[in-house]
Amino acid sequence: MNVMRELRRTVALRRIFGWRSERAVLWFLALGIGVLSVAPLTRLIWAAIAPDGSPDLAHVLQLIGTQKVWQATLNTLEIAVAATLLAMLAGTLAALLVGLSDMRGKQLWVFTFILPLMIPPQVIALAWVQALSPSSPLLTGVEAVCRSLGWRLTLGNGQPLYSLTGIIMLLGLHNAPLVFLTVRAGLRRLPADLVEAARITGASPLRVLFTVILPLARPAIFAGAALSFVAAAGNFGIQAMLGIPARVPTLITLVYQRLNGYGPSALPDMAVLSLLIALITFGGLALSRYLGGRRDVRVSGSLRQLKQPLGAWRLPAEWLAWLWIGMTLLLPLSALVGTSLTNGFGQTLNRQTLTFDNYTNALWQYPAIHQAFFTSLGLTLMAVVLLTLASLFLAYFLSWQRSRLVSLLQMSTELAYALPGIVTGIAAILFFLKPLPLINVSIYGTVWIILAAYLSNFLALVLRPTLAGFAQIDRSLDEAAQISGAGFMRRMWDILMPLAAPSAMAGAILVFLTALNEIQVSILLVTSSSQTLGPMVIFLDEGGSSTLAAAVGCLMILVVLLFMLIATLFARRLPEGVLPWRA
Secondary structure (H helix, E strand, C coil): CHHHHHHHHHHHHHHHHHHHHHHHHHHHHHHHHHHHHHHHHHHHHHHHHCCCCCCCHHHHHHHHCCHHHHHHHHHHHHHHHHHHHHHHHHHHHHHHHHHHECCCCHHHHHHHHHHHHHCCHHHHHHHHHHHCCCCCHHHHHHHHHHHHCCCCCCCCCCCCCCCHHHHHHHHHHHHHHHHHHHHHHHHHCCCHHHHHHHHHCCCCHHHHHHHHHHHHHHHHHHHHHHHHHHHHHCCHHHHHHHHHHHCCCCHHHHHHHHHHHHHHHHHHHHHHHHHHHHHHHHHHHHHHHHHHCCCCCCCCCCCCCCCECCHHHHHHHHHHHHHHHHHHHHHHHHHHHHHHCCCCCCCCCCCCCCCCHHHHHHHHHCHHHHHHHHHHHHHHHHHHHHHHHHHHHHHHHHHHCCCHHHHHHHHHHHHHHHCCHHHHHHHHHHHHCCCCCCCCCCCCCCHHHHHHHHHHHHHHHHHHHHHHHHHCCCHHHHHHHHHCCCCHHHHHHHHHHHHHHHHHHHHHHHHHHHHHCCCCCHHHCCCCCCCCHHHHHHHHHHCCCHHHHHHHHHHHHHHHHHHHHHHHHCHHHCCCCCCCCCC
């Protein structure tokens, strides 16, 4: 009897301490998300509506009503909408070709189609600018061909991408893979029975496409459009590289230029513009959700993989698909590589001009580039470790211990991820500008404010695949361990973490690839002593070192390719669908 009583007492004590440790971890997560996400956003809103400590809506309306802000707002809306339409068209066509046809070489084609999305946008913009510069071999060759045919073609000395149309084109091409990924996932859930029934009745492939497939895929199409809209409105790299030289103001470049010109004194005005950017992105999300969900398209049926043989059209379709890759990926990247191998921008690459000096300087001669690389690598690794641990614990509570507090934490992480990175940067500056209470230390101007912004912005990116991993775990394993007296931390370490680790690692890979070369979040937070790799390309190009910037951009692409290939080698150990570039 004494033994049984002692055993029950031990089990009861373990349950009490286990419950207490669960609550302690939950409140620690709440404190971290509150400090990194909720508090900075609250500070941003208060700074916008109360710059002097008391609400002043007249100041907000006066700033928004100025000609420059009004023009920047219209440009932002026009760019985001037009680029989204272009991305919807290209991404949907690509998804239909890959998801429904018998096209050959899909795996490699999907990898190359997704690759521009993984390359930093500032590098993509630099590559396109160099590919379409007046002195580029491409335009020079086009002009020579036209002259040989007797056509008069004068391309002029201007850069065609330095325009509103150029920004729209590049953003549309850059965001097309976002639409492709969502539409491809939607096509996999289409019931084959309905399509087969339509074919049996004699409907042509085009009629089946427009009357059955596209209506059923509409929610996925508009979900991809929402992602594209948010990405286009908040893409700093392309808007800055093309819009600033073209004098096409957008809200995101206006924030960057004013903050650089006026410093912290401009923060209240920048808070208003940041909120305006956030409202535009959330408005686009709401409209896309409304358009995608106006009608119920849920159906039942077989989820077998749909295949539409292309027949005689297969070879032309494959040629067009690879021509797209050549024009949108190989052309700009070849121009970037060519520029990086010469001493001067616009030089023709030949035996006399070929040089590796730019790579030598980038790798060994410029301490600023080394510092930026190692700073980015260190921040990225710290962010990956901390976010992976946080996502494992948060996924546990979201899966099996959901409460109002837990739901609020999830909503906060999703909100921080949906906000454009530059909004997160402004919020971090406002919140961390003053010294932290108790320790009286300011992290403004240090690498720690960049890390704080990374933790806020990328938590949702790790959390989503981790939640998918927890959904595949049988809860009875945790309950059995709990009944046997195992504490919360013991259950997490011995049972749940090993089972959910592959999904969490998939999210960690995505964060690593995103954060290592990112520019959206850190562009306003970097200083001379806390430089990161992403903004380095813009700073070098603005300083007149275009060939060195091209070399750094090529090295960044090589790093992205290396880690994509490493992740592909371990793809079999990762949950299906977590690597977006795998067909």
